[in-house]
Every structure is written in structure tokens, then in C-alpha cells.
Amino acid sequence: MNFQFSDEAEALRDQARRFLEDKSDRTKARAVMNSGSSHDAALWAEIVALGWTALRVPEELGGLGLSVLELCVLAEEVGRALSPVPFTSSVLLATEALLIAGTDAQKAKWLPKLADGSAIGAVALAEGTAVPGGKSKLSIAGGQASGQKAPVADAHSADFFIISANDGLYLLEKSAAGLTIGDVETIDLVRRSSRLTLSNAPVEAMAGGREALERFLQSAAILLAFEGLGGADAAMEMSVTYAKDRVAFGRKIGGYQAVKHRLADMYIKNQLARSHAYYGAWALLTNAPELPLAAAGARVAAIDAYQFAAEENVQLHGGIGFTWESDCQFFYRRARTLALSLGSKTHWSDRVVRNLEQRNMPFAA
Amino acid sequence: MNFQFSDEAEALRDQARRFLEDKSDRTKARAVMNSGSSHDAALWAEIVALGWTALRVPEELGGLGLSVLELCVLAEEVGRALSPVPFTSSVLLATEALLIAGTDAQKAKWLPKLADGSAIGAVALAEGTAVPGGKSKLSIAGGQASGQKAPVADAHSADFFIISANDGLYLLEKSAAGLTIGDVETIDLVRRSSRLTLSNAPVEAMAGGREALERFLQSAAILLAFEGLGGADAAMEMSVTYAKDRVAFGRKIGGYQAVKHRLADMYIKNQLARSHAYYGAWALLTNAPELPLAAAGARVAAIDAYQFAAEENVQLHGGIGFTWESDCQFFYRRARTLALSLGSKTHWSDRVVRNLEQRNMPFAA
């Protein structure tokens, strides 16, 4: 039994955490928020130089060909650090979508550029109140698409988009005729989003149809669960640190049971989320039949943990936690972003049950 | 504005509370549980002598003709005391059903007997997993009914039953041919229940059809909300008393925030339940158009408060709270009885929303 990350992956985690603590404390997120820029280009360049964008790209296409486990580790660390870079869009989502559903030509064209940082990808799944993988209003005919996608994160940085339609995934280049990109404001003031309006914009079908789209959603659910887990743990640690320092009524507030038991509840939720995320990582790695269930469970547990940690992190900080200057707001806002960018908790809870209805449990729950 | 009970009603409350504390501490409930008897006949006789069974019966039929507000007061007090008597079945439910849906003949026959204690009534709404007021499998033709009703509380004590069918309420005498009464065991070890099996049993239609059934359900929801509120408050007070007495780690456990904040949460839920119950009482009294909404709100809030208070009352008592000898179990079990005897919280939540969809709020919520 080996239900943990390898020593190599843990070494990568240590290295990533040191790098991000050094280069990407939350002042970077604040700077991007204040400047209104799309991301921190200097930090992104360093991340590219570290090879993180090349991690999963096969060696023959200029990448490192590492496993999804290493990617999970980085997802968690970037989630912790709230790094204002298009890592989620380009590495966790667009690169994985290409690996899952790209045609040979698409892979050959884009993966080397994603790996060496000369291109950034983004994904466009969202359409109004629809769930991802649900009915799309995008009309596609004769290689041209019309319709809207919003919110699309990191659209301004992206060179191409992977978009979802009723029959699978498509690739849309930013330079495409008929594509307009308009700003939308979201609750998240660091990770910018846009609305894509397509009017007979030329798109290229990707491989695998709906099945590949589904497979991509499962992969995305697990990777975003790791990102959320990192955020939930960071919010908890921020609260723990404050509770050990702040004094009220003559003692550290962390000594009051109302505070310490809330923090214990955060720990409980975060550990449950971690266990489900690991299960998802295992299922992704081994392409196990449990993958759809593991992905849904990882996503639900991560949404739950992050929302609780983010809300109670503000609360445990008291007044200071509600100020613009406090970092609490980054977690509060990002938790919502992650909760809604890929189908809500209710949607994925439904997927949990759908999968439980279909299979026997591989081991007793 | 007068959103409170009258001085007379409050005087009745004081009198009832003193009487029940004196005559019906929880040893009475325990005695009935241990003996397996249907109820405490001596206590019931005293209650009859006090006129509680005659409270709502019109003066011309031998009653006191008091308002439903006085009945609400008694429902709460009997709920507090867990008195092992058929008050809920006979007074809160059967008498009110007769008042709402009885024909003149039925009223003339039964109300005087209910008032003077020479008869006990019970209601039989439940059928398996159906909600009350939902589809009944009872078949009624030619004045004869066939089918099953379970669980029916206090069936062994009752002289007649008011049963629900698809087209309204019917009256069934215990002596009816074709009626068999079998024991069923429920989670509640004090208030006994039975299964009625009807095989072409003669029944008498009551007045008002489905509309009267609906009206009766609303009345029952509010009266049971008062009963539950009494139980929830008593469970809370039991916890508060214990928390002020029990010492751990050198101090009263009521000084620990984990305990005191849980008790504050009980207080909050009980106060919300009280406010909704009062709203229900007002709506009943004035036969206000808000009655269906007020009834549903009262029931949902009371279920919520009682379940929380009953569960956490065991918890705050620690090991001793889980023993057979502790009174905690009475609340734990009774809360379930009240939660399930008249349609679940989900059912009444749905009714809340149905009513909200249909009307504008009479004042801002």
C-alpha cells in the first residue's frame, strides 16, 4: 500500500513551497489586484524557467514528461500562495486538455509552446447558469462557432482557448476572426475574467468527443481540488498564526474554545479534503475505474473545506480581517471562484451519487 | 400591537406549570415506560378534573369555550413535562379535528365526552412513507374503509379515531367491526403506538372534505410546534442546570465556551421557534390568510429546535446522559416522534415555499 506522494514529489513540493514563499508571498496577488494587470509576468517567467509549464508535456515535445502526481503537488502549492499567474488556466487546465483531447497536430503545435512559455492557454467552459458538460448554447457548423462563454479566466493572457460544446472540445485561437474578448468583473479581483463572444469564429475540433470532455472535467476537478486544498490550508494556517498572537481579555484568542474548536473543524475538513484529493490523484495516475467518483468526491470535499476556512478566517481575525488591507479577502474571494468555475458543489454532489448508484464500493467507506 | 399571550393565558401557564412540576415530573414518564402501560390514568384523571380536556369545547356542549391561545399554552407545558397522558392525541388533535370537521351530530356525541373525560380520541393520519394530506391507500366505499394506519399514538386508550382519507376526514369508533389494533414498537418508549388494520370497517364521513383536512393539519402543526417548543426549552434548561453544576478540569463545564456557545445556539433556535409558534397561534386565533404559511413555519422551526436541543442535551451530559437512567433519552426520542408524526421537516419546508410562492409577505421578513 502506497497512498502517499513519492519522495521525489515531496522534494518538488519543498522546492516549490520555498520558491513561492520567497517569490510569491501575497503581496504579489495584491500588486496584481491594485495594478489591474492580467498577471505577474516576471513571476510567470520564473515559473516557466523552473520547468513547471513543461512538467506534463512529453519529452519528445520539449517537456519533462512527469506524472500527474507532480502536477497535483504544484497545484496545491500555487493554491496556497495565491500566485497571480495563469498556472491554473494554462498548466492545470489547457495543457491537460490538450494531453487528453488534443489531436496529434494540435499537440505538436501547442504543447512545445506551452512548455517553453511562449504560449499561454485558457479554457472556456462556462455559459451562464449551465453546468460544465451540460447543454451548451454554442452553435458550431462548418468549423465555425457562434455564442458566448463567460467567465473565462486569464483570457487576456491567453494565446488560444479550449472551449466546450455539446459534442466535445474545440480549440480556438485568439487571433481568430469573429472572436471578441470583453472584460467581466467577478468577485475575484486577482484572477481576471472575460467574456468571449464568438460570431462565426473558426474553431478546430479536438479528439474524443464528449467522452474526452468528460475525462477532462474529471481531471480538472481533481487538479482544482488540490488548488483549493492549498488555499484552505493556507487560510487555516493564517488563522492559527493570528490566534496564537492576538490577545483579548488577557489571553491569546487561540486559547478560547470558540476559536480553537473552529480551527479544529477547519483541520477536520481540510484533512477530509486532502484524503479525497489523494484518492483523486491515485485515480488519475492509474486511470482507475473509480476516477469519476474520486473526481467528484475530491471536488465536493475541497469546495466545502475552502469555503469554511475562508469564511471563518475572516471571522477569527475580527475587524482587521474585513479590511481591504488584510489578505483574508483573497481567500474569501478565491474560494468562491473555485467553487463556481467548474460546476457547483450541488452539481458534483449529484455526480457523486450518480457514480455510487452505478458501482459497488472498491472498499468499505 | 399585541403579539403576546394575554395575562389570563399567562396565569394559566403558571398554574399548569406548577401543577405539572408537582404531579408530573419525568418519573411519571419513566414509570409508564417501565410498566408498559398506555398512560398514567391517575394523572389523566387530575388533568380532566382541571378542565384541560374541556378547554376548547363550546359551553353548550359542556366545555369551557376558551380560545386556541389557552390550548397553545397547555401544549407547551405538557411538552415540557413529557407528561405520559393522551393529551396530544385527544385534546390537541382529536378535539380540534372535531371542532374543525365534525358534523353537528359528531360534535354532539363526542365533544361532551371528551370534555368530561369519559372518552379519549386519537387521530390516524400516518400511512407508511406517505406524507399526511398526501395520497392515502385507504379505500372507502359504502361507508366502509379498508387499509392500514400506523403508527397511531394512544390507540389503546382511545374510544374513537379520526382518520384521514383522500377526500377528507372520517370518524371510526373503536368498537367498529373489521378494526384490529396491533402493537407497533417505535423509538418513543413512553407514548405507545399501534397499527390499525381496517377491513370493511364502518366509518362516518366528517364535514368539509379535503379543505377541512388541510385546515386540521395546519392547526395540528401549530399545536405540535408548541408541544415541541416546550420539550426543546426543557431539554435546554436541563443542559443549563447540568452545566452549572458539573465540574471538569477544576471548573463548571458551563464556563467552557464549547459548552456555553452550544447552549447559546440552543437558545437562539428555541427563540426562533417560539416566535414562529406565536405567529402560528395568532394566525389560528384570527383565522388569518397567513395561516398555512405560519403553520408550516412554526412546524419547521420547532422540529429544528427540538432535534438540536435533544441531541446536544445528551452530548453536554457526557456519559451519564447516555444511560438508561438519564432523562436525556426522553427528549431524544420524543423529538423524533414529533418530527415524524405529522410530516417531516422537508415536507413542511416545501409547504413554506409553496406558500411564499403564492403570496406577498404581510410584513418584511
Add this chain to the structure above:
Amino acid sequence: MDFEDTAEEAAYRAKVREWINANKASIRAEDHSSRAEAVTAAKAWQALKYEAGYVGITWPKAVGGQGGTAMQQIIFNQEEAKVNAPTGLYAIGLGMCIPTVFSHGLSPDIAARYVPVAMKGEEVWCQLFSEPAAGSDLAGIRTRAEPDGDEWVINGQKVWTSGAHLSDFGIVVTRTDPSVPKHKGLTMFIVDMKAPGVEVRPIKQMSGGSEFNEVFFTDVRVKDTHRLGAVGEGWKVSLTTLMHERLAVGGKPASAPGVQEMIELAKAIDLEEGNALEQSHVRNQIAEAYINDRGIALTRMRTISALSSGRTPGPESSISKIVVANTMQDMGAFASDLCESAGLISGENLPHLARFQGSYIGSAGLRIAGGTDEILRNIIAERVLGLPSDIRPDKDIPFSEATRLS
């Protein structure tokens, strides 16, 4: 039981309505966006009310009040709210500061100087209590006041001062004796917010708004005549001030959407399984919100009813803010969940979504402001249920030593 006014209440309400109807043309609805105009509008309305005798309805006639009942005040507030009259500017000054001034001011001169002008709305007041190291633990304040002849010299920093930037005067709690336990060395003063050495800086909140301020005091001089209560009695004086606050807060903010808005939002969303409002989890959530929101409104009715019949209200109103704020947060999250990814977008064209989004952010502050959830649960447990208070190691030792516990 009824929700109707008594005869006296109905008569008073009729009188109020008549006056409001006659004057409502001059009302400019409450408006937080345009500050200078909002202040002008609020001042104009306040002057009208003063002229007509609707300021200080419950205050003693001796101080210029009407000597009326709490029910009259409630009725006036209800009618005023119906026309969205702008009242926020004076909520703290007339709700908390001026009652403290006329109850604890040292001389009739002080009351005569400040009370009528404030009632007319010509001067605006703020309340300077919280400090960076004294939020929930209000008695932990460190702002010093040191005697100098017949004056005091104030140095220190206050925070979360609502409306300080618009205020002419404030009441400030200071530490005048650090050698005694924390609750015993405090003294309260009236301070001129335009005096030299007072600096007001707005605090930007997570919501983007800036209704609160930091206020810095550097050698600010206050005359001893402007003391409120005895030296060392500031804690007791501030408790009476806060009592007024607790009565004032707790209702649902007017901006916060409720269950009807949730129903309209859900109705607007069609899922593949059907309309969102038909989903059982949506219905459960709406019912829960109804139980909480309506439950608080009904609880308020119980309080008003007690006042109406001349009884002392029970402690049930202590549950209000904690329920309101947490319900707002839960509904805010739920509403955006319901909209899926559209729930993230500001200004998305779905009924009431923007208000729910704002409510989700704002509720995080409301759970803290004016007593955190934790402090309110402590208050319910200790004052209502009579449970033992927390152990407070700093309670009986000199403040100067207690700060070392930090």
C-alpha cells in the same frame, strides 16, 4: 393577539403619517454614493423633524425631548423607513452619543451647548471606542488621557469609528490610570473632531466601502468640563452608551436581499432537471432562510409588543444580529451557487444576484461589527442563561501589568 395598533398608537401613527405626507416632497432618499449631497439631504430632513418635534421622542422633556414612549419612537421609525428618509448620519450621534452627554455631562451648560444643536442636525457626532488592540475586549484600550491643569491631553489611536470623517464632535474613552485593573482606569470625554492633533483616515473594507475610520490623537487637548462621568468611571459610562447601541443594531440591513428575492432568482434559473425553484434542496434552503429571517422579524414583534403593553422586553432580541448576519452569508453563498459560473460575475443579468453577491461580502463584516458571533454567544450564555463567565487573567491586575500578558 393582534398586529394592530392600539387606539393611542393608531392616533400617533396617523399624526406622524400626516406630517410625513406633508413633508415628504422634501425627502431625498438615503443615498450612500454621493457624500456631500447625502449630507445636505440628511441635514435638511433632520431640521424639519426637529421643528416638528420628532427628535428625541423618548428623551426627557428637560433635555428638549418629547417625553414619549418607546412605541412612539418605533412608530415614527417605521413610517420614516417607508419613505426611505435619510437618517444614517445621525444614528450614532443621536442614538448613542447625545444620550450619554445628557446623562453623564458634568453641567447644564454642557447639555445646553451640545444637545439642541445636535438634535437640529447642525452638528454630527461619532463614537470613539474600539482600538487596534481593543476590539471585542473593549476595556483593553490604550489611548491615554493625562491631566494638565484644567485640561486633559489625549494621545493614541482609535479604529472602526463610523462617520468620523463627517463628524464635528465625538465621545472618546481613554485610559487615565494604567496602575489599576483594566476596567477601572478609564474616563470618557467629549472631543472636538476639528481640534488640532485629531487626524481621521478612512479604512477601506473588504467590500470596497469606507464607512469606518482610524482616528489618531496627538496631544489633543480637552477641557475637564468636557468629561463625561467621574474620572475612572469610563467603563460604566461606556456600558450605558453600548446599551443604546445594542438596541439600535440587529435588524437586517436594508440592502440585504431576503427569501422573496431568493425565490425570484431561483425561478429565473432553468436547469436540465427543470426549474431551480422545484429542486428540493433549493426549497429546503429557502425555508431555512425564511425561518431565520422571518423568525427575527417576529422576534422583534415580540419585543415591540412588550413595549406596547408597557412591559420590559425579554432578552430575546439578543439573538438578532447573529442570526441575520449568518443567514446573509449562507444565502449569499447559496444564491451564487445556484447561478453556477454566472454567480461569479458582477452585474450579471439575473434577478437580485448583485445584491446577493454584495450580501455575501458584507455579511463577513456584519458577523464581526458591533459584537462578533463569539461575543454575542458569550453574552447570551452568560447574561441570559446565567452560565459562568470566561476566565479573564487580566481582570484584577493593573492594566500596565496586564498588557505584558500579551
Add this chain to the structure above:
Amino acid sequence: MDFEDTAEEAAYRAKVREWINANKASIRAEDHSSRAEAVTAAKAWQALKYEAGYVGITWPKAVGGQGGTAMQQIIFNQEEAKVNAPTGLYAIGLGMCIPTVFSHGLSPDIAARYVPVAMKGEEVWCQLFSEPAAGSDLAGIRTRAEPDGDEWVINGQKVWTSGAHLSDFGIVVTRTDPSVPKHKGLTMFIVDMKAPGVEVRPIKQMSGGSEFNEVFFTDVRVKDTHRLGAVGEGWKVSLTTLMHERLAVGGKPASAPGVQEMIELAKAIDLEEGNALEQSHVRNQIAEAYINDRGIALTRMRTISALSSGRTPGPESSISKIVVANTMQDMGAFASDLCESAGLISGENLPHLARFQGSYIGSAGLRIAGGTDEILRNIIAERVLGLPSDIRPDKDIPFSEATRLS
């Protein structure tokens, strides 16, 4: 990452399976109803295990153990569970008492007298810690042991003693010095449960079962040779005993139904709106139960995985019992809600309903037994997250004075 055994683990599992297959004909499944027969069956199975060298797998060879790894013990337990082998009778004795005896016994004679006989299953042990006034606060025990020559005389009362009525011996924590602070005056002994002055009375629980007992000690004499650890060191000794307990508890009780049972129950219920399993609130609740139940099972995998690779497991297993017990209670209530009034009836013919009803009652006890929710949250907050401990006024004063704080 994989869920497979390593080569060594697979080899060990194969060996265990082979032995169990060869012997399983003699297994009588765990059975709580028929006590005498259950004891006989458990004793027979224990004797077989002992012969084959499957008792004390991780214990040092010097005390008769196998010197094996924690993974081997886990593998043996897993395989034994698959055939429902009766092991409950020895869980406390071999899990907690005997390790304390061989770690803290005063002489090789003591170990030689008790350890092998217990391993064979010929003598059953219980653990006598809790008292009426010392539940969560275990160091608050009052049972006295007073020296008398080379013996001690024990007087007092224990409670919640699991299996006391079936036990031959027990380990008992006593107060030997009330003049020192509560944690310092305790001493532990081996006590003969058949000795004069020991009286065992069963405790009936809310669930109707009686697995626990009260045990009364009246002038019970114990030889000083039967002391465990030094005089006054009983607290430290008991902590090592409890460490073993914390590793043993936390999984979901075998009797408790889970998400598959909830799905089957919901499927069996047809509402007017359709099948209950199609209701969104039911699906949300099932998903939540899955997150909790499966989450705990997966967390256990993380712990086992660490053991398997020779690492020290993290503190994550501390979340187990609190999640399991609360999920049981929530699911128990939800399952009966789903059945409407039929949910009240014992023995109603709906899939798994009776188990959910039992689980709803039992969970109320599970939230308390072996560390309440509150104690477990304290442990997580203090030991895992490093937050300050509660203020304990009785910590540094003589126990005889501390009891007066009550």
C-alpha cells in the same frame, strides 16, 4: 501511488490467509447476543491464534510477541475481519492492558505470570479508569489506594468499565496522594476482579445495551508487587495506555449503515414527486455522508500507507471518531426523516431502516465514549495545531483543595 501490498506485505497476507482458511471452519462469528457461547467461541479462536503465533504481532519477542511490524498487525486484522472472527473480548486486554503490564510491570515474575495466559485468551482483562466525577477529566479520579504493609487497600468507584463482568483482571488507576496536584498523586495497579470487595454492576445505556459497568471497590487488597510504574506516576502510565486506545478506536462501527444503505433505502421510497433518490436534497445528503465516511476510510489509508513505508503517521487519524459519530447521527436522523412516519416504527419493512434507527441512538453515545467531541477538538487544536491549552484552575494545587473548587 497504489493500493496494492508491497511484496513483503503480499507474502505475509498470503501466509495469514492460508492459515485463516485452514482454521476458519472453527470460527463462530462475532455475536453480542448470546454471552456464554460468545465467550466460549472467542476463547477458542484466541487459543488457535496464540498457537499459530498471531497474538502480539508487534510486541517484542522478549515478552512473547512476534517482533513484527504494524503493517503485519493491520494485515492480520483485515483478514480476520473478513471472516468475522470474534475478537472483541480481548480488544481492551491485549490492546491496552497487557502492553501496560509488560511495559510498566515491576518484575519479570509479573510479566511471566500474566502475559502468556492473557495472550492465550485464558484470562480476560479490563481497564478501570473513568469515575463518576472523572469522565473527560480523567486525572480527577477519587478512588483511593492506601498503603498497608506490602499491600495497598483500594476504595472507590469506577464507571464505564467495558467488559468488567467478563474480566479476570483489570488495571486500575488510583489516587495515592491527595496532597499533591491532581496529575501527580496517581498510581496504577493490577487488580484481581474476583477479589473480595470488588463488585461489578452493569450500566444500562439509552440504547438498551449494557456493555459497560460500574465497579465498586471496598477494601480491596492489592500487593505492591502488582503496582504498574512508580508510586505517583500513574498519570504517565495511563497516558501510554490511552495512546493504545486512540490507535484502536475511530473506525466506523461494523453495525453502522453507510451511504450504500442510504441509497438502497432512498430507492425504496416513492414520493408523489418521484423516487426519493431523485430528490436533490437527498442526493446532497448522500454526497455529504460519502465525503465524511469515505474520507475517514481514505484518511486511514494515509496512516496505513505511512506505516507501510516505515514512516511515522501524521496526526490526521485524530479526526476519525468525531467525523464518524456525527455522520452516523446526521444520517440516522435523515434516514428516518426520509421514511416519514414509517421512520418511527421499529422493524418497519424498509431496507436498512432498523440499522439507521439503531445508529441514531448509538451515535449519541459514540460522540461521548472514548473522548467527547469537545475533548477531541481540544486535542486537535492543542496537540496538532499548537494552540494554547484551556486554563485549568486545578492544575497546580493539591487535589484535596481542588475538589473544593467544585
